[in-house]
Amino acid sequence: MNTNHRLHYLVRRTHRYLGVFIGIQFLFWTLGGLYFSWSDMDYIHGDYQRKAAPMLKVNDSLAAPNRVLENLAVQHPIDQISSIQLIDILGRPYYRVEIVHGMHHKQFFLADAISGKLRPALSKVEALKMATEQFVGQPRVTKVDYLSATNGHHEYRESPLPAYAIHFDHPSKTTVYVATEMGAVTKFRNEKWRIFDFLWMLHTMDYQSRDNLGNVLLRVFSILGLCTIASGFFLFWLSRKAPRV
Incomplete structure (x- = not known):
């Protein structure tokens, strides 16, 4: 296997396993984002139930x-x-x-x-x-x-x-x-x-207090997410240059 094939193989495997590893968290982020953007915050906060x-x-x-x-x-x-x-x-x-x-x-x-x-x-x-x-x-x-x-x-x-x-x-x-x-x-x-609060916990990945946006776990998964995206672009570029294996 020549150098180009080895590089293509390494990037493809890295991209695949990164995708599997953080894919569930990406799903949680997406579900949370959908719920947040489609929800009426006045309803969630109970404002409609509260008299002036x-x-x-x-x-x-x-x-x-x-x-x-x-x-x-x-x-x-x-x-x-x-x-x-x-x-x-x-x-x-x-x-x-x-x-x-x-x-x-x-x-x-x-x-x-x-x-x-x-x-x-x-x-x-x-x-x-x-x-x-x-x-x-x-x-x-x-x-x-x-x-x-x-x-x-x-x-x-x-x-x-x-x-x-x-x-x-x-x-x-x-x-x-x-x-x-x-x-x-x-x-x-x-x-x-x-429901909002539970999804917010999954979104922030703060399983202790739920509101710490600077926790280590969120930072690590954010970096891994960027690595997954970068490996996908790199794999696309390699696929155009290298023969299919």
Whole structure:
């Protein structure tokens, strides 16, 4: 076998085995891309199921934010204040204070916007009422879970905790998440979102947290994909120059 034949044979075998090795991942990338591009993101995010937030009505004079911070400082050490927001909780105005400890740890506190007094995190009854009021229609609640921690694969990962996960009897199999210390409905998760999330994991090849686009496995397969494409072009060029074997 002369040099041209050996080179042609080597490139052909390399291209074949690279194609088999990464072909399944290429299929996952293609399926994921099709699902992402053909899906309505408003539906996946559950926006169509969520009522617009009510306008905040304030008929009484509000306590000054400084008063809230003074009450907070008595009970909790304050490192840095990230934000103070005026929010609505079941028709009543409250301040939501976000403080930061160190560089990354965030903590939320709620205070009555009229009296300035701190209040506890949302109760289960309050969370249920908020989730039901914000859900379009009147679906039945089937189960309520209290979350104090989540792992990298949970659909509520990297979201404010603690929270109540409120499951509804609905064709979309929707779960509404209410963060107790934030005093807010934070996430709607339905079946389409879960399919999206699974395909996203296959797309990013991050099987730990799903959202790390710089993981080693994705980089390796991306390089192998380029090698497969390059070997295909090279094989095409060799096929024009060398006799068929």
